[in-house]
Amino acid sequence: MTITARPYRDLSDFKEMQAVLTAGRQAANHAYYVHPGDLSWWLFYTDENLRDKICLWEWNSRLAGWSLLSTSSRTFDVFVTPEMHGRSFEAKIMLWAEEFHASTLKNLHSRDIRTMWVAETDLSRIHWLEMRGFLPSPQGMFLMQRSLESDLPGIKMPQGFQVRPVAGEHEVRLRAAASHAAFGSSKSFEDYCPRMLRFMQSPVYRPENDLVTVSPEGRFASFCLLWPDPVTRVGLFEPVGTHPAFRGRGLGKAVLAAGLQRLHDLGMTQTSVCVESDNFSAARLYESMGFKKSFRLLTYEKPL
Numbered sequence: 001m002t003i004t005a006r007p008y009r010d011l012s013d014f015k016e017m018q019a020v021l022t023a024g025r026q027a028a029n030h031a032y033y034v035h036p037g038d039l040s041w042w043l044f045y046t047d048e049n050l051r052d053k054i055c056l057w058e059w060n061s062r063l064a065g066w067s068l069l070s071t072s073s074r075t076f077d078v079f080v081t082p083e084m085h086g087r088s089f090e091a092k093i094m095l096w097a098e099e100f101h102a103s104t105l106k107n108l109h110s111r112d113i114r115t116m117w118v119a120e121t122d123l124s125r126i127h128w129l130e131m132r133g134f135l136p137s138p139q140g141m142f143l144m145q146r147s148l149e150s151d152l153p154g155i156k157m158p159q160g161f162q163v164r165p166v167a168g169e170h171e172v173r174l175r176a177a178a179s180h181a182a183f184g185s186s187k188s189f190e191d192y193c194p195r196m197l198r199f200m201q202s203p204v205y206r207p208e209n210d211l212v213t214v215s216p217e218g219r220f221a222s223f224c225l226l227w228p229d230p231v232t233r234v235g236l237f238e239p240v241g242t243h244p245a246f247r248g249r250g251l252g253k254a255v256l257a258a259g260l261q262r263l264h265d266l267g268m269t270q271t272s273v274c275v276e277s278d279n280f281s282a283a284r285l286y287e288s289m290g291f292k293k294s295f296r297l298l299t300y301e302k303p304l
């Protein structure tokens with residue numbers, strides 16, 4: 001067996017990395033594979049240049065897995081094709097990613113190293129992590145899912161509001177204002193806007209899948225970005241938010257209802273969203289739209 005590793009090169013690598021995720025999701029092998037839309041979001045929205053921190057792992061010259069390191073979140077992520085899951089190939093990549101990243105993080109005086117997206121059902125990965133001294137953090141996430149095949153909720157809007165897709169890059173400041181406030185970004189708005197513009201100019205952004213509710217005076221109140229996956233026909237919501245000035249008025253529900261309808265119209269049969277285990281308001285919002293918690297996604301951490 002010959003294993004080789006190489007850095008990320010271009011969009012064709014991105015597509016191949018997404019194909020690893022899709023194959024994993026189709027295999028339903030108790031491991032968790034993030035949605036291909038998550039990868040789009042990480043690589044093209046995040047400030048940190050994550051594309052420089054990717055390794056593509058080939059086995060006999062075919063892509064069999066990839067790893068991604070992030071210094072800002074102190075995490076390493078490893079995804080391998082379903083055939084490689086639980087085998088020594090996966091353990092080798094995990095070990096390399098942990099050791100390489102731990103040495104970078106130590107130089108940066110980080111307190112710990114983490115890995116996320118561990119399904120509570122993925123016993124082989126959990127076993128490996130526990131053997132290496134990792135422990136599950138009390139924090140984690142829930143995967144919430146909903147069928148799109150029936151009972152789509154109607155869109156109820158407060159008077160004077162409308163729901164529509166973002167019209168294009170010229171609306172970047174309106175779009176950024178809603179997102180900046182919804183997530184309480186620590187960046188100044190003037191630093192935040194260029195990041196949103198970069199994302200809107202990236203090859204993965206489709207304004208028709210970026211839905212917003214608009215107030216009578218033209219402000220963007222709530223938003224959701226949709227990531228359809230034509231292979232598995234599961235559409236992802238990432239991210240979702242409501243500007244604090246507009247919360248508690250049903251605008252989160254309204255934009256989600258429009259998103260469910262759009263994903264259905266695009267041929268998706270299922271939808272999913274990940275929610276932090278302590279984000280009760282978001283969990284409540286998704287439950288009120290018919291989503292149910294499917295399973296926990298654990299974060300494992302180890303002190304450095």
Ligand SMILES: CC(C)(COP(=O)(O)OP(=O)(O)OC[C@H]1O[C@@H](n2cnc3c(N)ncnc32)[C@H](O)[C@@H]1OP(=O)(O)O)[C@@H](O)C(=O)NCCC(=O)NCCS
Nearest residue numbers: 182240241242247248249250251252253281282284285288
């Ligand atoms: C979560 C969030 C989008 C809710 O938006 P919103 O526009 O206020 O939500 P809505 O008014 O449409 O309310 C939807 C449902 O959630 C419930 N809800 C909303 N906020 C809540 C809160 N703080 N506590 C309890 N329930 C809450 C509402 O009661 C309603 O349920 P109901 O129809 O059964 O009464 C908003 O709080 C937000 O932007 N949070 C920060 C960003 C975030 O966490 N995004 C989600 C990431 S997964």
